[in-house]
Amino acid sequence: MKKIFAGIGAIIVVAVLISCARSQANSIQIPKASTAKPAANEKVATFSEGCFWHAEIVFQSLVGVRDAVSGYAGGHTKNPTYEEVGRGDTGHAESVNVYYDPSKISYKTLVDAFFASLDPTELNRQGPDVGTQYRSIAFYRTPQEKKVIEDKIEAINASKEYKSKVVTEVLPFTKFYKAEGYHQEYISHNPNNPYVQHVSIPDYLEFRRKFKEGKFK
Numbered sequence: 001m002k003k004i005f006a007g008i009g010a011i012i013v014v015a016v017l018i019s020c021a022r023s024q025a026n027s028i029q030i031p032k033a034s035t036a037k038p039a040a041n042e043k044v045a046t047f048s049e050g051c052f053w054h055a056e057i058v059f060q061s062l063v064g065v066r067d068a069v070s071g072y073a074g075g076h077t078k079n080p081t082y083e084e085v086g087r088g089d090t091g092h093a094e095s096v097n098v099y100y101d102p103s104k105i106s107y108k109t110l111v112d113a114f115f116a117s118l119d120p121t122e123l124n125r126q127g128p129d130v131g132t133q134y135r136s137i138a139f140y141r142t143p144q145e146k147k148v149i150e151d152k153i154e155a156i157n158a159s160k161e162y163k164s165k166v167v168t169e170v171l172p173f174t175k176f177y178k179a180e181g182y183h184q185e186y187i188s189h190n191p192n193n194p195y196v197q198h199v200s201i202p203d204y205l206e207f208r209r210k211f212k213e214g215k216f217k
Contacts, residue, residue, distance in 0.1 A: 028201070028204075028205070030057060030187055030188045030191065031056075031057045031060035031061040031217060032060060032185060032188050033060055033066065033067035033068070033069075033185065034066045034067060036066060038066065038099065039066070039101040039103075041101065041102060041103065042066065042099055042100065042101055043099075043100060043101075043102050043107070044097055044098065044099055044100075044141075045097075045098045045100065045107060045110050045139075045141075045145075046073055046095055046096070046097050046098070046139040046173050046176055047059075047095065047096055047098065047110075047114045047137070047138055047139065048073060048074060048093035048094060048095040048096075048135065048136055048137035048138075048139075049114060049117060049118040049126060049136050050094065050118060050125070050126025050127065050129050050134045050136070051094060051126065051129055051134065051199070051200065052070035052071070052094040052095060052096055052179065052183065053070070053183070053186040053187050053196070053200050054117070054187075054199075054200045054203050054204065055068060055070070055094075055095075055096040055117070056068045056069075056070055056096055056184075056185065056186070056187070057187055057188075057200070057204050058113065058117045058204060058207055059096060059098045059100075059110070059113065060217075061204075061208070061214075061216050061217055062100075062105060062109070062110075062113060062214060062215065062216065062217070063104060063105060063215040063216065063217055064100050064101050064102075064103075064104030064105025064109075064215075065098055065099065065100045065101075065105060065110075066099045066100065066101065067098075067099045068096045068097070068098045068099070069096060069097045069099070069178055069179075069184065070094070070095075070096055070178070070179040070183045070184055070186070071095055071096070071097060071176050071177050071178045071179045072085050072090070072092035072093070072094065072095060072176070072177045072179060073092060073093060073095040073137070073139060073173070073174075073175065073176045073177070074091065074092055074093045074095065074137050074139070074169070074171060075090040075091035075092030075093075076090065076091045077089070077090040077091070077092075078177075079177060080092050080177055081180070082179060082180055082183070085133050086131070086133060088131055088132050088133060091132070092133060092177070093132065093133050093134065093135050093136075093137055094133055094134060094179075095137070095139075095176065097176050097178075098110060105215075107145055107148055108148050108152075109213070109214070111138065111148050111149055111152050112152065112211070112213065112214075113207075113211055113214060114138060115152055115156060115168075116207060116210050116211040116214075117203070117207040117210075117211070118136055119162070120136055120153075120156065120162070120166040120167065120168040121162045121163070121164040121165065121166060121167055122136070122167070123135070123167045127199060127203070128199060135169065136167070136168040136169065137168065137169040137170075137171055138168055138169070138170055138171075139171055139172070139173040140170065140171075140172060140173065141172075141173050146170065146172075149170050150170060153166045153168065153170070187200050187201070
């Protein structure tokens, strides 16, 4: 779906809005990965929440997160490409590996941020992006992390915040494949892309508005 937004037809559709969106994109500071060396006790968390361009800036905006790397997880083939994942050939979902300092941000806060930055009741899609590669997954590396995720899902379902139940998958982490270089820091490098202007940036701003408990850079 991102390719459609980048195409000529979509540009025509959104032409009347593009100057406003560009102004919005240029008026915010797009979170980037830190060039600092990894902390001695740095940990990694992995999430899938639709487009990984969006997920990168969501997590990189949080104090305690050094980097969020775009890639593919949850599939069954080795070294998948973007095209293969997009066709649904590999079973992978667009994902991010989040490198964080647990002395500055907890795994629970990362999980809270994850659920605040997507609609966990959408099955095999997020917004305009449709397909299994856009399904939501929270990966865990320990039993404690699994419990944090399951407790959060239980709380969301009990809150009646959504009309439907959470469909986010909870899976043990196995393997993460880093995405192609042009996907890394994509929003920072392509702020005028129509998809970035009309989907990624508005979604990010909505996350910042919604995630009151977050400590932002």
